[in-house]
Amino acid sequence: MIPVPTPVRFYQVGSFAVGNRLLDPDQRTVQADTARTNSLDSGHRACQGCGEALGARYVLDTAMRASDNKVVAVNATGCLEVFSTPYPESSWRLAWIHSLFGNAPAVATGIAAAMRAKGRLDVRVVAQGGDGGTVDIGFGTLSGMFERNDDVLYVCYDNEAYMNTGVQRSGATPPAARTATTEAVGPAPGNPFGQGKDLPRIAMAHEISYVATATVADLHDLEAKTIRAMAHRGARYLHVLVPCPLGWGAASKDTIRLARLAKETGLFPVFEAEHGEVVSVAKIRHKTPVVEYLKAQRRYAHLFKGDHQDVIDQLQALADRNVGRYGLVDPTSADAPQLTED
Amino acid sequence: MRRQLEGSRAVAEAVARCRPEVVCAYPISPQTHIIEAIGAMVRTGAIERCEFVNVESEFAAMSVSIGASAAGARAYTATASQGLLYMAEAVYNAAGLGLPIVMTLANRALGAPINIWNDHSDAMSVRDSGWIQLFAEDNQEAVDLHIQAFRLAEELSLPVMVCMDGFILTHAMEEVDLPSQAQVDDFLPPYSPRQVLDPADPLSIGAMVGPEAYTEVRYLAHLRQLDALEAIPRIGTEFAAAFGRDSGGLVHPYRTEGADTVLVAMGSVLGTIKDVVDDQRDVGIPVGVVGITAFRPFPFAAVRAACQGAERIVVVEKAFSLGFGGVLSSDVTMAGAAPHHLVHSVIAGLGGRPITKAAIASLIERARRGEVGSLSFLDLDEDLIAGELARMAAERRSGPVAENLLRDLASAPHRSRETGRA
Structure with a gap:
């Protein structure tokens, strides 16, 4: 069981950022370490403000540190693969393979099996893909890898649509969001309600030893979860929310802010689970109405033309459901639901 | 040693002597006996230092093989028919990446109509994939071709598909001369990859290639296939010298x-x-x-x-x-x-x-x-076809062809295949 992290009171700088120097050396970020590996090196072709590039760099540098730099990475087809390896350039400074869109978990299984056959248990395998490669086309191979408990950490960088091909709907696209295949037209604009896969919970249902969600708003948390994931053997799953300025219709400078709002609204619950049980939850610090999150993104712009308060209310209800399901709000906080007697 | 063996068992024993390090298994008739036998040999330790992975689909079987091979392991799998179609994307990928995977194809027809029996439609469906495709005439040759296939694949860094007729060979009991472990060890050196995923010497495999070099990459893959035209008979000759049997060749x-x-x-x-x-x-x-x-x-x-x-x-x-x-x-x-x-x-x-x-x-x-x-x-049943053509001409909603033909055969037993029309 993972101990719930003790809240540390940091010197506040108007955001949740914290001066790294104030931490004990062993708690400082991997990225602050001059010896970090730069696994995904600069010069790649990701868009400005790409959440996926940020998340991948933090995850892989942390996995490298946790394994004494013995990581083999597998990439599904997608933005991360395309922007990192337009040959003859490659941004990868670790052993890396891309095979297909839907088979990254299986390729990772093969590498892990090869290493086991060769007695190279020191080599660790990290597979990664976007939400399309994970929840849709790669779902079968991912579930197989989970079910066999193969020694692979799989990381999903979830930007909630097929961004590489031009922002089409995936099984991770949220309700009401506009994509190129769920246009904001007709009587029910955007992606329908009642669809989509909650992959962290599906991963938990496989009873694998470690499942966690994170966002690129809290990179220290992302690093910590990567370290904990690497401490486990067998199948592990990390689901990282990575805003996409292009696909979400958001400003590049808002990537971190949107990731934080996704968590603070309750739309994206941040938690850890072991063996199918939730063991820690990142509490919401300032409960924020979903409208604050929605109005910063053009994919929801249709909700603010005409009267779509009912749709916004439905989205708020989804956020509130997460708050209840995961206990995202501290009962002692002012944001906690008030009990009334009548 | 000469033994009376089922074809699948003989191939499993031959693959075992090739010391595979990762074997992926997804069952499909008529390939099942091969992977069952290999699985048992891994469990008993008859095959040492080998991981036997029960995967969830043929697509995964080839994908796991791709990962294993890219990590420097000798990888083997087997499939047939629909399984080959289901893994087709990964079949092309394995060849494009130049990974020396060996796969048995227990040749079987393709659906619809679903049919588990033998023909070569499955192999033909991936003839342009970049795999070397060898066809065994009998079970002795199937055994011998598998041993040569690993040599060939690893020498050229190309995947090799050994095709053997489903049921006709896979399920046939025949006398087969199984080479000893020492003989195979002498013939087949350990796998020395041309490219490998190694944290100590990291490289990127599987990058995107645009119009500026794609043709050249494909051309080089073609040249390596042509190299096989020289390598196949040479390895066959070496095999004959070592095992005293003519097998393989072009x-x-x-x-x-x-x-x-x-x-x-x-x-x-x-x-x-x-x-x-x-x-x-x-x-x-x-x-x-x-x-x-x-x-x-x-x-x-x-x-x-x-x-x-x-x-x-x-x-x-x-x-x-x-x-x-x-x-x-x-x-x-x-x-x-x-x-x-x-x-x-x-x-x-x-x-x-x-x-x-x-x-x-x-x-x-x-x-x-x-x-x-x-x-x-050969042996086309003209009457059966004429009957269905007439039915289709007579009414629009004439129904599913396959079921119509079976009903016709059942109602006219004198015209059944049992009569052995020539």
């Missing part, structure tokens, strides 16, 4: 000297054809047969040389391209095997229909009389 001509009619075929049907050739030669009819072992790369020169002097070439093939015709015969024609004569394509044995000696003898007789066209179907 083509196997049989009694073609002075033949006016040469049949061409692949796989187990060669045994039947050879028997017919012997019968005909006994009564002075000059016929021969050329067995093609290496279908990809296609041995143009060897086929041309083997068919030299024949007045007519009759290709008996267990697959065809709908709306086109024979696939193998098209390749034989390309080889210029009969520059002044038509190459006759005879589609036979689809979906497990037996190819009888009588049918082959009749085919040869008709071919020598000039009565066989450029494309024909």
Whole structure:
């Protein structure tokens, strides 16, 4: 069981950022370490403000540190693969393979099996893909890898649509969001309600030893979860929310802010689970109405033309459901639901 | 050691002696006995230092093989039919990445209609994938080709598919000479990859390549296939020297000297054809047969040389391209095997229909009389087809073809296949 992290009171700088120097050396970020590996090196072709590039760099540098730099990475087809390896350039400074869109978990299984056959248990395998490669086309191979408990950490960088091909709907696209295949037209604009896969919970249902969600708003948390994931053997799953300025219709400078709002609204619950049980939850610090999150993104712009308060209310209800399901709000906080007697 | 073995068991034993490090298994008839036997040998420790992975699909079977091979492990899997189609994307990927995976294809028909019996439609569906495709004539050759396949694959950094007829070979009990572990160890050195995922020497594998170099990458893959035209007979010769048995090679001509009619075929049907050739030669009819072992790369020169002097070439093939015709015969024609004569394509044995000696003898007789066209179907039930065509002409909602034909056969038992029409 993972101990719930003790809240540390940091010197506040108007955001949740914290001066790294104030931490004990062993708690400082991997990225602050001059010896970090730069696994995904600069010069790649990701868009400005790409959440996926940020998340991948933090995850892989942390996995490298946790394994004494013995990581083999597998990439599904997608933005991360395309922007990192337009040959003859490659941004990868670790052993890396891309095979297909839907088979990254299986390729990772093969590498892990090869290493086991060769007695190279020191080599660790990290597979990664976007939400399309994970929840849709790669779902079968991912579930197989989970079910066999193969020694692979799989990381999903979830930007909630097929961004590489031009922002089409995936099984991770949220309700009401506009994509190129769920246009904001007709009587029910955007992606329908009642669809989509909650992959962290599906991963938990496989009873694998470690499942966690994170966002690129809290990179220290992302690093910590990567370290904990690497401490486990067998199948592990990390689901990282990575805003996409292009696909979400958001400003590049808002990537971190949107990731934080996704968590603070309750739309994206941040938690850890072991063996199918939730063991820690990142509490919401300032409960924020979903409208604050929605109005910063053009994919929801249709909700603010005409009267779509009912749709916004439905989205708020989804956020509130997460708050209840995961206990995202501290009962002692002012944001906690008030009990009334009548 | 000579033993009476089922073909699948013999292949499993041969693969075991090749010391695979990762074996992926997803069951599909008629491949199952192979992976079952290998799985048991991994469990008992008869195969050492090997991971046996029960995957959730053929797509995963090939993908796990890709990962294992890229990580420097000797990887093996087996499939058939729908399984090959389901893994097709990864089949192409393995070849494109130059990974020396060896796979047994227990040749089986493709659906719909679903059919578990033998033909070569599955192998033909990936003939352009960049895999080397070898066809075994009998179970001894299947054993020998697997041992040679690992040598070939790893020398060239190309995947090799060993095709053996489903049921006809995989489930046939035959006497097989299984080489010893020491013999195979002498013949097959440990896998030394050309490229490997190694944290100590990191590289990127599988990058995107645009118009500026894609043609050249594909051309180099083609050149490596052509290298196999040299490597296959050389390895076959080495194998013969080490194991005392002729197996492998590009083509196997049989009694073609002075033949006016040469049949061409692949796989187990060669045994039947050879028997017919012997019968005909006994009564002075000059016929021969050329067995093609290496279908990809296609041995143009060897086929041309083997068919030299024949007045007519009759290709008996267990697959065809709908709306086109024979696939193998098209390749034989390309080889210029009969520059002044038509190459006759005879589609036979689809979906497990037996190819009888009588049918082959009749085919040869008709071919020598000039009565066989450029494309024909052996033992086609014309009445059955006429009945369905009439039904389709009579009413729009005539129903599913396959079910209609089966109902017709059931209601007219005198016309069933049991009668062995020729």
